Amino acid sequence: MTHASHFLTLADIARHLDATLVGNGQTAVRGLATLKDAGPDQIAFLANRAYLKDLAATRAGAVLLHPDHGESCPAARLELDNPYLGYALLSQLFDPVPARDRPGIHPAATVADSARLGEGVCVAANAVIEPGAVLGKRVVVGPGSVVGADSELGDDTRLHANVTVGHGVVVGKRVILQSGCVIGGDGFGFAHDGAGWHKIAQLGGVVLGDDVEVGSCSSIDRGALGDTRIGRDVKIDSQVQIAHNVQIGDHSALAGCVGIAGSTRVGKHCMLGGGVGLSGHLTLCDGVQVTGMSLVTNSIHEPGVYSSGTGAMANHQWRKSAVRFKQLDDMAKRLSRLEKHRD
Template sequence: MTHAFHDLTLADIARHLNVTFEGDGSQPIRGLATLKDAQADQVAFLANRAYLKDLAMTQAGAVLLHPEHGKSCPVPRLEIDNPYLGYATLSQLFDPLPARDVPGIHPSAVVAESVSLGDGVSVQANAVIEEGAVLGDDVVIGAGSLVGADSIIGEGTRLHANVTVCHGVVIGKRVILQSGCVIGGDGFGFAHDGGKWHKIAQLGGVVLGDDVEVGSCSSIDRGALGNTVIGNDVKIDSQVQIAHNVTVGDHSALAGCVGIAGSTHVGRHCMLGGGVGLSGHLTICDGVQVTGMSLVTNSIHEPGVYSSGTGAMGNAQWRKNAVRFKQLDEIAKRLSRLEKNHRGQS
């Protein structure tokens, strides 16, 4: 669908989502908004029951919602089983970013003679592409970004401004790298002789699968010997640190400030909440969810939800609990002695 923003209609939206609608199909739709803020030329969505209170008062041109809420909608509606997924799909129609891409090489960009460029590639101002790099069709290299020597970037991938892709990195198709992220920097490898540290050259690379997204200012370090590998459809938030030789399985998601130490394997369909830390050389099986601020120091071999972070509480209560925590070992020993004595008396 290639409509300009001004000529989309409610019928166009319904066809794009492959859903039925109630209302005037010729109603112009020019954007998306929340239930509370939407105007008559915008589509809103209801994906969380907490916002049902806003549905009755919405001024939206139409609302994307689950059929169970259809009768409560005071304006035209599009019924869909997964409204949030529908919203995600519609958001692509109104994204102005692709329309600004201009194929070609900006005069201020530096592109080595041995670089291979596919059709429709856009290299923006002050970008640098080093010797032997290969860029697939429709790749966008944002302003000020670096693509290191011998790196390979798959078709449809976008580097936003000031992204660094170091040498020998392989990036799949339709990958999105947000500003400031670094792919393929040196892993944290040093040997100590008792007096000082000696750097270990990081000889591996990084491989990103298809449809990966990496948030701003995140780092994925190159392997010490083999590669650091990120699977297909992995979503990585901002300010995430992935150390050398880590592997992350397909369709996993890592929220902001996750840190994964070296040589840890994260399975498929895993979700790591904000601030989660994984120690090195662990194995996390498929289907694991770790809640925010948890520290994982042992491998996890059964799918499920795991937690270790403690929720915030009043400082006075926290101070009491901290004292009790230091007493747990002695309390456990006393309890064991009491149970033993009780068994001996019975």
């Protein structure tokens, strides 16, 4: 449940969302909650038919929903063709995080003399801004975060607590980096001489486009020579690993625990489910969707939905299936012999 420190009228909200209001526009709401938990001073939303059962009994002051469900609503309503998008926009109105930002540099922060900070920048306690770094207007650098030497952060970008941006990284406008993520760490590059490993210096950087979000504890490695590049409006969940020189196209989304090996290219408008693994040096064309826990070892050149692996089943069934897997090659050979004999 969320609460705002101020109130908005339903008329204010309807204008912001470009929604059709049915009810008293002067009704004040102070927060956003679920259909079951909302009170008279809160607004609820219905974006999934599974929660339609909670609509009739809601105590919300108003409900955001699709026009098809308007007649079933016992409260004032805001009608939108895409109520989930409306919910996303509405949630931003009641987000308390931006209201806590105060422009200025905390006394416990360390800012290099050669760093350049734009108007309205907020640098929190124990943050470090290294030499040559450039921060755009209204950038927020959270507690304990580090902005490496010669890196650039675009206007309205936010680093939550304990984010590390390595040296020579370029971050676009309105980017959100959640706590613990590392942008521009070394890629996994080593050469073996037969007895041990020799590190390959990672000489490239990382470029993040505008409106990117990177979840907590995710890593995007710097390029070995050229840059690792993440396109505009790419959304990356928590605990994702993106290796050196990977390129991800605009508007793609990666769910938690995705791993992408080096030099792989992911197209625009792609979606990778949780736990998906992509081998290195592959190409995924635009519009590819890979379902959770799939392993992709070959390039994909046609848009569509792709899957691999098997779903969970009872252990005794799995053990039988595992035996069959080992028998498949022999069964295929026997089938081939039978077909030849029949011909």
